[in-house]
Amino acid sequence: MKIPYTKIALITGATSGIGMATAKIMAKNGYNLIVTGRRAEKLAALKDKLSHKYGVKIQTLCFDIRDAQAVLKAWNSLDNDWQKIDVLINNAGLAKGFASIHEGKLEDWETMIDTNLKGLLYITRLVTPKMVEQNSGQIINVCSTAGHDVYPNGNVYSATKFAVDALTKSLRLDLYKHHIRVGQVSPGHVEETEFALVRFDGDSEKAKIYQDFTPLKAKDVANAIYFMISQPKYVNIQHILLMGTQQAGSNFIDRSGRLEM
Numbered sequence: 001m002k003i004p005y006t007k008i009a010l011i012t013g014a015t016s017g018i019g020m021a022t023a024k025i026m027a028k029n030g031y032n033l034i035v036t037g038r039r040a041e042k043l044a045a046l047k048d049k050l051s052h053k054y055g056v057k058i059q060t061l062c063f064d065i066r067d068a069q070a071v072l073k074a075w076n077s078l079d080n081d082w083q084k085i086d087v088l089i090n091n092a093g094l095a096k097g098f099a100s101i102h103e104g105k106l107e108d109w110e111t112m113i114d115t116n117l118k119g120l121l122y123i124t125r126l127v128t129p130k131m132v133e134q135n136s137g138q139i140i141n142v143c144s145t146a147g148h149d150v151y152p153n154g155n156v157y158s159a160t161k162f163a164v165d166a167l168t169k170s171l172r173l174d175l176y177k178h179h180i181r182v183g184q185v186s187p188g189h190v191e192e193t194e195f196a197l198v199r200f201d202g203d204s205e206k207a208k209i210y211q212d213f214t215p216l217k218a219k220d221v222a223n224a225i226y227f228m229i230s231q232p233k234y235v236n237i238q239h240i241l242l243m244g245t246q247q248a249g250s251n252f253i254d255r256s257g258r259l260e261m
């Protein structure tokens with residue numbers, strides 16, 4: 001599909017939560033989008049909604065980011081014009097399990113490492129050569145407070161997010177000479193996402209972790225991401241660390257009740 005020139009953003013993990021909220025704000029601001037995830041029906045609904053509401057062009061790519069061949073196949077399915085990405089938002093990610101290191105499941109650890117770390121690398125490796133060729137572009141990684149501080153039972157999830165932090169810093173060093181902007185957002189707890197439900201394997205009782213305090217909402221993180229993107233080209237915001245007012249770190253949450261809005 002030939003597209004009239006306007007900026008293109010590729011957002012991984014746009015079927016829910018932070019990725020979906022970011023897709024909405026980007027479309028509202030005129031970006032054509034490539035949205036990815038494993039749930040085709042959610043991608044199709046998002047495409048339908050945003051293209052009608054904002055008149056932007058949207059491509060959906062349905063693949064499992066843990067599968068390097070599937071990522072490559074999806075990338076190769078894009079026309080050359082669509083591969084000229086202006087903004088890559090590495091958002092797809094998850095926590096699986098909440099167990100002490102001596103009780104953790106290998107399968108959960110592998111899922112987190114393969115998604116949060118290797119998946120991010122697979123897509124970044126495909127997108128960055130064209131950015132280097134164009135001598136422009138921007139990459140935003142979705143890290144976490146867990147990428148800067150650890151908490152009991154957070155072990156492997158934290159390790160993957162510490163790795164994301166290291167990669168953000170490394171990408172910056174590798175790419176600044178090519179005028180590619182690199183940064184990350186590190187949110188604390190965020191509701192209106194599927195994060196807790198996924199972490200606790202769909203157990204909706206265990207996933208009720210936001211009842212006694214008010215965390216961030218997905219759109220708060222999307223706003224921070226858009227703030228980074230909407231700066232003049234000579235400005236690189238490398239990191240935004242954000243939490244709800246009642247959270248002061250991974251291990252410090254005022255659970256005395258939700259704040260009235």
Ligand code: NDP
Nearest residue numbers: 013015016017018037038039065092093189190193194195
């Ligand atoms: P959600 O579960 O709502 O969204 C996660 C997204 O990642 C979904 O779109 C999901 O799509 C996608 N995804 C997960 N696994 C895969 C996979 N194997 N292949 C392709 N896509 C995948 O959670 P959030 O919005 O909260 O999470 C987004 C990011 O924010 C993650 O990196 C998370 O670690 C981070 N984060 C979340 C916080 C929170 O408290 N919610 C706080 C700090 C950081 P699908 O299922 O369709 O494949």
Ligand code: 8X3
Nearest residue numbers: 144145146188189250
């Ligand atoms: C998600 C926030 O504290 O559950 O990255 O790890 S936390």
